[in-house]
Amino acid sequence: MKKLILTFFIAAFAFAAQAQVKTIGIKTSAICEMCKETLEKDLTFEKGVKSVNLDLETKVLNIAYLDSKTDPEKLRKRVTMVGYHADSLKRDPKAYAKLDECCKDGAHDDDVPKKKDN
Numbered sequence: 001m002k003k004l005i006l007t008f009f010i011a012a013f014a015f016a017a018q019a020q021v022k023t024i025g026i027k028t029s030a031i032c033e034m035c036k037e038t039l040e041k042d043l044t045f046e047k048g049v050k051s052v053n054l055d056l057e058t059k060v061l062n063i064a065y066l067d068s069k070t071d072p073e074k075l076r077k078r079v080t081m082v083g084y085h086a087d088s089l090k091r092d093p094k095a096y097a098k099l100d101e102c103c104k105d106g107a108h109d110d111d112v113p114k115k116k117d118n
Contacts, residue, residue, distance in 0.1 A: 021050055024072050026061045029085040030054055035103045042082045046070060061086075 030039055036054040039061055043052040048069025054061045063075055079086035083095035083103070101107060 020067050021064055022067050023062060023064045024075060026063065026072075026076055026079055026086050028054070028059050028061050028079060029091065029105070030056065030059055030061070030103070031105075031108050032056070032102050034100050035084070038099070038103065039079065039082060039084065043075070043078060046075065046078050049075075 028035075028039065030036060033056070036056055039054050040052045043049055043061070043063060046065075048066040050064040050066065052061065052063050061079065065075065076086040076089050080089050080091050081095055083091050083097075083099045085091050096104070
């Protein structure tokens with residue numbers, strides 16, 4: 001009986017100690033499908049990241065992560081090291097210089113329809 005109780009407490013403690021999956025939304029400077037592919041691929045390899053999805057319309061990178069392995073500041077820093085702004089953190093200039101031209105500021109300005117003055 002003592003072994004059963006001890007096993008129960010060990011199992012309960014192990015269950016309580018498991019990492020929690022949390023989510024965060026990080027506002028980025030991403031502008032195109034190439035940006036989406038680059039960010040999602042890179043962040044997938046970050047320790048503790050379970051899933052990544054960039055909403056190009058809102059430019060928000062949604063990340064599910066294990067809170068025992070990483071934290072929001074590390075994730076934001078990682079985004080900047082890929083070459084994009086992350087909330088209030090500015091992108092790394094060297095990483096930005098390595099991005100494809102289509103991922104740089106103003107690259108898709110011609111894609112936006114112009115408003116007519118009437």
